[in-house]
Amino acid sequence: MNHCDLCVPPSMVPEQDGFFTGRCILVNGPVIVGAGPSGLAVAAGLKQQGVPFVILERANCIASLWQNRTYDRLNLHLPKQFCELPYIPFPENFPEYPSKHQFINYLESYAKHFEIDPRFNELVQSAKYDETCGLWRVKTVSSNNSTTEYICRWLVVASGENAEKVVPEFEGLHEFNGNVMHACDYKSGEDFRGKRVLVVGCGNSGMEVSLDLCHHHAAPSMVVRSSVHVLPREILGKSTFELAVSMMKWMPLWVVDKILLGAARLILGNLEKYGLKRPSMGPLQLKNTEGKTPVLDIGTLSKIRSGDIKIVPGIKKFLQGGVELVNGEVHEIDSVILATGYSSNVPSWLKESEFFSSDGFPRSPFPNGWKGKAGLYAVGFTRRGLSGASLDAVRVAQDICKIWNQETKQKNHCVAVSCHRKCKP
Ligand SMILES: Cc1cc2nc3c(=O)[nH]c(=O)nc-3n(C[C@H](O)[C@H](O)[C@H](O)COP(=O)(O)OP(=O)(O)OC[C@H]3O[C@@H](n4cnc5c(N)ncnc54)[C@H](O)[C@@H]3O)c2cc1C
Numbered sequence: 001m002n003h004c005d006l007c008v009p010p011s012m013v014p015e016q017d018g019f020f021t022g023r024c025i026l027v028n029g030p031v032i033v034g035a036g037p038s039g040l041a042v043a044a045g046l047k048q049q050g051v052p053f054v055i056l057e058r059a060n061c062i063a064s065l066w067q068n069r070t071y072d073r074l075n076l077h078l079p080k081q082f083c084e085l086p087y088i089p090f091p092e093n094f095p096e097y098p099s100k101h102q103f104i105n106y107l108e109s110y111a112k113h114f115e116i117d118p119r120f121n122e123l124v125q126s127a128k129y130d131e132t133c134g135l136w137r138v139k140t141v142s143s144n145n146s147t148t149e150y151i152c153r154w155l156v157v158a159s160g161e162n163a164e165k166v167v168p169e170f171e172g173l174h175e176f177n178g179n180v181m182h183a184c185d186y187k188s189g190e191d192f193r194g195k196r197v198l199v200v201g202c203g204n205s206g207m208e209v210s211l212d213l214c215h216h217h218a219a220p221s222m223v224v225r226s227s228v229h230v231l232p233r234e235i236l237g238k239s240t241f242e243l244a245v246s247m248m249k250w251m252p253l254w255v256v257d258k259i260l261l262g263a264a265r266l267i268l269g270n271l272e273k274y275g276l277k278r279p280s281m282g283p284l285q286l287k288n289t290e291g292k293t294p295v296l297d298i299g300t301l302s303k304i305r306s307g308d309i310k311i312v313p314g315i316k317k318f319l320q321g322g323v324e325l326v327n328g329e330v331h332e333i334d335s336v337i338l339a340t341g342y343s344s345n346v347p348s349w350l351k352e353s354e355f356f357s358s359d360g361f362p363r364s365p366f367p368n369g370w371k372g373k374a375g376l377y378a379v380g381f382t383r384r385g386l387s388g389a390s391l392d393a394v395r396v397a398q399d400i401c402k403i404w405n406q407e408t409k410q411k412n413h414c415v416a417v418s419c420h421r422k423c424k425p
Pocket residue numbers: 033034035036037038039056057058059062063064065066070075076077078082083122123124125158159160161162163205345349379380381384385386387389
């Protein structure tokens with residue numbers, strides 16, 4: 001990495017709009033935004049081919065989603081073979097569904113093995129392609145408020161599908177006098193023993209937080225405002241996800257959905273009587289078109305059946321000590337946990353709208369959403385979890401390495417030719 005000689009030192013730059021007053025770094029190779037599994041996997045591919053890069057990470061550690069924004073007892077919910085990063089498999093002693101601690105340890109040793117050294121505490125605030133020089137300008141702010149501009153040929157967006165928490169507005173929530181938190185700040189039910197907790201949302205987070213609350217002798221009610229697909233995590237001892245992936249090779253998605261729903265009905269029974277209505281579209285089709293992940297049940301359903309977890313309809317408004325629901329019922333509650341999901345943050349910093357759409361995902365559907373124009377790439381936006389991220393990462397690293405090697409060869413060739421000419425008697 002070189003300090004950029006195109007830039008004027010901060011002290012010489014007038015404090016005017018349009019002038020960049022921080023330091024400036026010219027990056028030899030790509031800039032990768034995000035040191036989660038996606039960023040690490042691309043970095044590993046580049047490292048193997050000797051291509052230099054810089055990873056910019058807003059947190060102070062790798063895989064911050066996993067280290068800082070998930071609850072203690074979280075386990076991967078897809079079988080381990082779908083969650084490995086490229087090039088290094090999980091250790092053999094890992095269980096079928098590794099714990100988050102095992103997964104984090106794996107990621108730490110992955111980064112160490114490939115000597116991946118992200119620049120931590122650097123929040124990417126903007127990235128823009130500069131047509132005049134054909135380079136990307138990536139501006140960051142660090143935790144001590146200093147700003148830096150990175151200038152590079154390639155930009156790899158690996159900031160994640162779950163970069164920001166979604167916090168919807170609710171009437172009266174400010175007047176509610178209990179504790180309110182998002183699921184990303186929930187660690188364990190320890191602090192909720194004996195408390196009446198309203199869990200808003202019934203995706204995998206809402207379901208698993210409610211179950212954890214039960215294990216800690218709290219009294220959860222879970223808000224189901226519309227509908228949800230709950231599937232058994234296993235069918236006849238085989239992972240549902242794995243079965244779906246195998247069937248998808250042979251049959252159209254809607255047929256696989258029909259089979260999954262038939263199996264779910266046999267194994268789980270009719271869930272509507274508990275307030276869990278199914279969407280009209282099948283689970284995989286819904287995941288593909290709207291990104292809504294089906295719930296893989298890890299024990300929540302049995303707590304719903306036993307009444308330990310209550311299902312309630314949508315929220316009308318919050319009151320000082322409780323909540324009023326759309327059916328007119330009023331429930332007293334002590335705490336609220338918003339398991340209301342996440343969003344991509346790409347539109348807030350990437351000044352580009354051809355490749356990425358306004359929801360922060362690439363416009364082209366899988367498997368074509370990894371490569372844009374002018375050296376722009378995306379990794380981990382396939383709505384296919386870690387296996388989708390790994391596929392993207394291999395493609396992106398290969399593509400950049402190919403261009404890098406061609407150009408290096410060309411450069412070496414030119415150097416050799418000019419040297420040959422100079423040296424010729
Ligand atoms: C609770 C939970 C459990 C999950 N379990 C599974 C599972 O079992 N199996 C599975 O396949 N998938 C699972 N997923 C999906 C999950 O998205 C992926 O597992 C994985 O974390 C995606 O990796 P990523 O690197 O793309 O994104 P992330 O892990 O989100 O990493 C992105 C990184 O980019 C950084 N970043 C974001 N914006 C900026 C910015 N502007 N500047 C600098 N840095 C930035 C973030 O701090 C973060 O470290 C789960 C998701 C959640 C929320």
